[in-house]
Amino acid sequence: RTAEMAKLTQLIDNEIFQAYATYATIVLLKMMLVSCVTVYFRMSRKAFANPEDLPERGENAKKYLRTDADVERVRRCHLNDLENVVPFFGIGLLYALSGPELSTALLHFRIFAGARILHTIAYLAPLPQPSRGLSWLVGYAVTISMAYKVLKTALYL
Amino acid sequence: RTAEMAKLTQLIDNEIFQAYATYATIVLLKMMLVSCVTVYFRMSRKAFANPEDLPERGENAKKYLRTDADVERVRRCHLNDLENVVPFFGIGLLYALSGPELSTALLHFRIFAGARILHTIAYLAPLPQPSRGLSWLVGYAVTISMAYKVLKTALYL
Amino acid sequence: RTAEMAKLTQLIDNEIFQAYATYATIVLLKMMLVSCVTVYFRMSRKAFANPEDLPERGENAKKYLRTDADVERVRRCHLNDLENVVPFFGIGLLYALSGPELSTALLHFRIFAGARILHTIAYLAPLPQPSRGLSWLVGYAVTISMAYKVLKTALYL
Numbered sequence: 001r002t003a004e005m006a007k008l009t010q011l012i013d014n015e016i017f018q019a020y021a022t023y024a025t026i027v028l029l030k031m032m033l034v035s036c037v038t039v040y041f042r043m044s045r046k047a048f049a050n051p052e053d054l055p056e057r058g059e060n061a062k063k064y065l066r067t068d069a070d071v072e073r074v075r076r077c078h079l080n081d082l083e084n085v086v087p088f089f090g091i092g093l094l095y096a097l098s099g100p101e102l103s104t105a106l107l108h109f110r111i112f113a114g115a116r117i118l119h120t121i122a123y124l125a126p127l128p129q130p131s132r133g134l135s136w137l138v139g140y141a142v143t144i145s146m147a148y149k150v151l152k153t154a155l156y157l
Numbered sequence: 158r159t160a161e162m163a164k165l166t167q168l169i170d171n172e173i174f175q176a177y178a179t180y181a182t183i184v185l186l187k188m189m190l191v192s193c194v195t196v197y198f199r200m201s202r203k204a205f206a207n208p209e210d211l212p213e214r215g216e217n218a219k220k221y222l223r224t225d226a227d228v229e230r231v232r233r234c235h236l237n238d239l240e241n242v243v244p245f246f247g248i249g250l251l252y253a254l255s256g257p258e259l260s261t262a263l264l265h266f267r268i269f270a271g272a273r274i275l276h277t278i279a280y281l282a283p284l285p286q287p288s289r290g291l292s293w294l295v296g297y298a299v300t301i302s303m304a305y306k307v308l309k310t311a312l313y314l
Numbered sequence: 315r316t317a318e319m320a321k322l323t324q325l326i327d328n329e330i331f332q333a334y335a336t337y338a339t340i341v342l343l344k345m346m347l348v349s350c351v352t353v354y355f356r357m358s359r360k361a362f363a364n365p366e367d368l369p370e371r372g373e374n375a376k377k378y379l380r381t382d383a384d385v386e387r388v389r390r391c392h393l394n395d396l397e398n399v400v401p402f403f404g405i406g407l408l409y410a411l412s413g414p415e416l417s418t419a420l421l422h423f424r425i426f427a428g429a430r431i432l433h434t435i436a437y438l439a440p441l442p443q444p445s446r447g448l449s450w451l452v453g454y455a456v457t458i459s460m461a462y463k464v465l466k467t468a469l470y471l
């Protein structure tokens with residue numbers, strides 16, 4: 001039992017994997033936070049997508065079945081997060097297992113997490129461009145850089 | 158060769174990792190099932206998004222290039238699944254590697270899988286609120302709880 | 315230090331895991347490429363979703379805040395990628411750890427990657443149906459086949 005537990009926690013005892021686990025969890029939690037922002041805007045703007053979600057019943061309530069510019073903005077922000085956090089999580093996991101230098105790995109993870117936090121702020125504030133565009137590009141470039149390391153280490157076609 | 162295979166199957170021989178693999182596969186398969194529901198509703202409601210998908214050719218067929226309330230409902234259900242299953246898969250993997258108690262891990266995985274299956278039923282039936290809202294919240298809380306364990310075990314900033 | 319690195323690179327030194335890492339990275343990079351296609355079409359079609367993205371200021375620029383058929387097509391392609399690449403990444407990782415034969419695993423990964431590349435070409439060209447439908451179905455079936463192996467090896471409810 002103890003030996004088995006030791007084997008299981010082998011990965012998580014490695015500093016590079018710990019760094020990956022920390023930053024991957026942070027960006028996934030940040031993405032989850034956007035769900036709460038959507039709920040907040042749907043409630044405060046009274047703009048719902050499903051009839052069963054309406055705060056009141058009757059014909060009069062149907063006016064709340066509508067799209068709202070702020071709600072749609074949060075939804076685009078959430079979808080952009082999915083489109084970028086999924087590749088980071090996947091490629092980042094393989095990168096963490098491909099034997100990078102700890103300092104290099106930390107640099108990748110920190111820049112990605114910072115860029116995505118900035119991206120969310122820039123999308124929701126909203127900040128003037130190119131703040132959102134640049135923060136997207138930085139996260140994208142970090143993921144490409146990790147993918148290059150994975151393919152260099154593990155290429156098996 | 159045999160020694161290498163043994164190393165490879167080390168993770169999958171661990172009960173906690175087996176439980177994670179089982180429930181992660183179940184919720185991913187459940188999410189994939191929603192794709193089939195979308196195809197079914199697009200066919201039966203004759204509501205398509207792409208001209209090349211229309212069941213017949215000619216001007217008359219263009220009326221099928223439309224949105225349908227049932228199709229849009231399934232698509233929202235699918236997107237909500239992505240937004241919640243991705244964090245569960247990612248944080249759950251790191252959680253399974255962070256050395257939790259087997260019984261605690263099983264509790265997290267079972268509650269999450271149950272909540273997401275209920276969420277899909279509540280979305281597609283649809284059931285009256287707060288059934289969908291609560292099932293979403295339960296899955297969300299389980300993921301936060303696992304994230305807390307990961308960060309407590311592996312925090313490396 | 316060296317012993318620790320050796321443990322860390324144990325997974326990535328395994329041929330099955332290398333094959334998984336290679337094809338998972340390829341399909342994630344392919345999915346990321348669709349982001350660039352979206353940006354290209356938004357720029358060339360001058361169809362933007364956010365006021366701060368408009369190429370010029372003033373009342374006259376508001377006409378560019380619109381949806382465009384080509385942009386929407388790329389966005390559907392991207393979402394379909396997410397819906398299918400996420401299950402492949404997740405189930406494929408568990409499958410690679412479930413001790414499959416190398417040749418069987420390679421067959422799964424190669425067919426999936428080929429099918430998804432074809433799917434993107436069929437969606438964006440667009441090619442006449444059933445090319446897109448079939449390429450979707452092939453990727454779907456490969457993922458189900460891997461899920462079956464995972465559950466057969468690791469089922470722990």
